Amino acid sequence: MxxxxxxxxxxxxxxGEELHALRGVTFCIDKGEYVAIMGPSGSGKSTLMNxxxxxxxxxxxTYQLNxxxxxxxxxxxxxxxRNKEIGFVFQTFNLLPRATALHNVELPLIYNGTTAETxxxxxxxxxxxxxxxxxMMHRPNQLSGGQRQRVAIARALVNNPSxxxxxxxxxxLDTKTGxxxxxxxxxxxxxxxxxxxxxxxxxVAQYANRIVHxxxxxxxxxxxxxxxxx
Amino acid sequence: xxxFIESVKIALAALWANKLRTTLTLIxxxxxxxxxxxxxxxxxxxNQYVAAEIDQLxxxxxxxxxxxxxxxxxTWWERMKRKKLTVEDMNEVAxxxxxxxxxxxxxxxxxxxxxxxxxxxxVFIMGSTANYPQIVNFEIExxxxxxxxxxxxxRPVAFIGYDIIDELFPGMSHIGKTITISxxxxxxxxxxxxxxxxxxxxxxxxxxxxxxxxxKQFGQRRSLDIFVKARSFEGIASAQDEVRMTMRARHKxxxxxxxxxxxxxxxxxxxxxxxxxxxxFIVMIGISSISLIVGGIVIMNIMLVSVTERTREIGIRKxxxxxKASVMWQFLSEALTLSVLGGAVGILxxxxxxxxxxxxxxxxxxxxxWSIVAGILVSGGIGTVFGVYPAMKxxxxxxxxxxRYE
Ligand SMILES: Nc1ncnc2c1ncn2[C@@H]1O[C@H](COP(=O)(O)OP(=O)(O)O)[C@@H](O)[C@H]1O
Ligand SMILES: [Mg+2]
Numbered sequence: 001m002x003x004x005x006x007x008x009x010x011x012x013x014x015x016g017e018e019l020h021a022l023r024g025v026t027f028c029i030d031k032g033e034y035v036a037i038m039g040p041s042g043s044g045k046s047t048l049m050n051x052x053x054x055x056x057x058x059x060x061x062t063y064q065l066n067x068x069x070x071x072x073x074x075x076x077x078x079x080x081x082r083n084k085e086i087g088f089v090f091q092t093f094n095l096l097p098r099a100t101a102l103h104n105v106e107l108p109l110i111y112n113g114t115t116a117e118t119x120x121x122x123x124x125x126x127x128x129x130x131x132x133x134x135x136m137m138h139r140p141n142q143l144s145g146g147q148r149q150r151v152a153i154a155r156a157l158v159n160n161p162s163x164x165x166x167x168x169x170x171x172x173l174d175t176k177t178g179x180x181x182x183x184x185x186x187x188x189x190x191x192x193x194x195x196x197x198x199x200x201x202x203x204v205a206q207y208a209n210r211i212v213h214x215x216x217x218x219x220x221x222x223x224x225x226x227x228x229x230x
Numbered sequence: 231x232x233x234f235i236e237s238v239k240i241a242l243a244a245l246w247a248n249k250l251r252t253t254l255t256l257i258x259x260x261x262x263x264x265x266x267x268x269x270x271x272x273x274x275x276x277n278q279y280v281a282a283e284i285d286q287l288x289x290x291x292x293x294x295x296x297x298x299x300x301x302x303x304x305t306w307w308e309r310m311k312r313k314k315l316t317v318e319d320m321n322e323v324a325x326x327x328x329x330x331x332x333x334x335x336x337x338x339x340x341x342x343x344x345x346x347x348x349x350x351x352x353v354f355i356m357g358s359t360a361n362y363p364q365i366v367n368f369e370i371e372x373x374x375x376x377x378x379x380x381x382x383x384x385r386p387v388a389f390i391g392y393d394i395i396d397e398l399f400p401g402m403s404h405i406g407k408t409i410t411i412s413x414x415x416x417x418x419x420x421x422x423x424x425x426x427x428x429x430x431x432x433x434x435x436x437x438x439x440x441x442x443x444x445x446k447q448f449g450q451r452r453s454l455d456i457f458v459k460a461r462s463f464e465g466i467a468s469a470q471d472e473v474r475m476t477m478r479a480r481h482k483x484x485x486x487x488x489x490x491x492x493x494x495x496x497x498x499x500x501x502x503x504x505x506x507x508x509x510x511f512i513v514m515i516g517i518s519s520i521s522l523i524v525g526g527i528v529i530m531n532i533m534l535v536s537v538t539e540r541t542r543e544i545g546i547r548k549x550x551x552x553x554k555a556s557v558m559w560q561f562l563s564e565a566l567t568l569s570v571l572g573g574a575v576g577i578l579x580x581x582x583x584x585x586x587x588x589x590x591x592x593x594x595x596x597x598x599x600w601s602i603v604a605g606i607l608v609s610g611g612i613g614t615v616f617g618v619y620p621a622m623k624x625x626x627x628x629x630x631x632x633x634r635y636e
Contacts, residue, residue: 083551
């Protein structure tokens with residue numbers, strides 16, 4: 001079992017008033033799964049994603065990633081986990097604007113002491129996997145939205161993480177480009193990666209083989225996705 | 231280390247992208263470091279100059295005169311009222327001093343010097359005893375210095391400096407020629423080696439005549455400067471005591487009275503200079519530390535702006551695994567790069583300013599390695615101190631909030 005959460009709560013204090021973004025989420029994800037988390041805006045999808053991605057710690061509950069208890073880790077330990085175990089893909093791409101595609105993809109490797117040579121090698125390979133080998137020296141503003149998201153996916157892959165997390169990865173893309181990006185995730189899944197994507201679009205969720213619906217910070221129901229054949 | 235080089239590269243790229251802002255940011259740092267370098271260079275140069283002048287006077291030589299080294303207006307007024315020193319004083323000093331090898335004297339005035347239809351204004355006319363060159367390491371190039379006999383017979387002979395040769399006898403021989411000073415004709419008997427100029431003052435702008443000839447033409451109202459060369463360096467103090475006793479007796483001073491003449495050595499001039507240069511150092515530290523602190527605050531400010539502008543970048547870096555220390559280090563090395571860059575420009579600027587001032591004033595200039603090292607260390611130190619707060623702010627950012635920042 002890759003992920004095991006038990007009764008996760010996240011509570012924000014909004015000027016004295018408590019806002020429960022998550023109210024006891026319990027679920028498990030196995031290695032190699034492709035899971036979509038679906039729900040309306042404000043239902044707590046991103047909050048859950050941030051907890052799974054170790055960007056944040058829960059107010060209550062436990063979270064085991066790869067058998068390690070994460071909920072009680074300090075900032076540096078979390079940074080280590082994020083670097084080694086997790087690859088993030090964001091809705092707004094979040095690339096460094098002044099850096100080339102290659103350098104953006106290299107970045108996670110800089111923070112774990114990989115030598116420059118290996119770094120460039122691995123970054124090139126990751127860019128090849130998303131079909132961007134010919135755009136390595138382009139900066140984000142020289143790339144289309146779809147290409148930027150592919151650079152971000154390459155960055156998420158480069159460290160060979162246990163888990164790829166994507167929070168509304170097609171939210172800023174047109175439908176056609178969105179389909180292309182979902183195709184990339186499909187390929188990554190077929191290559192053995194574990195993927196969790198957050199979306200509020202029904203079509204997008206259908207790519208996953210398991211769909212978790214959440215509402216008001218709680219899991220409402222689960223269904224299996226009718227994963228489209230290519 | 232690798233990460234540091236990485237950070238410096240990133241920093242330099244960011245600085246290069248914002249050339250104007252970088253320049254403005256670094257002005258304080260540049261001025262601060264440039265001040266250190268320029269003043270240290272000039273003081274070093276002055277030290278060499280003063281040392282050379284003192285070397286000229288000689289370590290065993292001391293001077294007895296009416297005014298001494300004047301350090302304030304009051305002492306000047308007071309000392310102006312003193313009895314003048316005379317040739318008789320000099321002769322008595324010479325007679326009563328076991329520890330003195332040579333006792334000589336000189337008087338000076340400034341006059342116009344003519345030869346034919348050529349002339350030089352404001353020439354130092356010096357009347358001196360024949361032993362003066364032995365006392366002050368004066369080097370003769372051609373002919374001879376006015377002798378004992380010249381002095382005795384008040385002969386109108388002149389020993390001249392190179393400025394006079396250049397102006398009055400360009401390209402021709404000067405020995406045996408006649409020059410005129412205030413209507414009196416002198417025959418040229420020799421000249422000194424060329425000595426060049428410092429602080430814009432030429433050391434070759436002189437005519438030396440026998441002391442008695444000087445007093446005959448220009449009168450006896452000037453006070454004589456008595457120059458004494460002691461027999462040994464160890465013997466300076468006792469030679470000075472002998473001279474002091476003779477002079478006090480001649481001026482009929484009582485036991486409790488203070489000296490009404492001054493005795494000083496090259497070393498005294500040196501220590502006066504050292505006092506002055508110490509003052510200049512303090513002023514320098516004042517000026518440069520103010521501009522360095524201002525420079526540091528500006529760097530801190532610009533780093534805070536940079537941290538805010540790049541909040542999202544920090545969020546991205548944290549999300550993909552940068553630890554607090556990495557982020558801290560990145561921004562600290564940017565501040566360091568920025569300030570050391572300012573320091574380096576300041577060093578070049580300081581050398582340029584020093585060289586400019588040196589060219590204008592004639593003060594020689596000496597670049598001191600330690601001042602360059604100090605410039606780099608100080609600017610780096612300032613960058614580190616003022617960079618810590620912005621870097622800490624960056625390191626402490628919450629990744630989620632940073633990522634959400636617009
Ligand atoms: N940092 C925060 N401070 C306060 N409230 C927050 C914070 N982050 C999220 N929330 C609140 O938590 C709820 C869930 O938010 P989020 O997980 O972003 O929803 P989703 O991603 O499903 O749209 C929302 O009501 C949101 O306003
Ligand atoms: Mg969201």
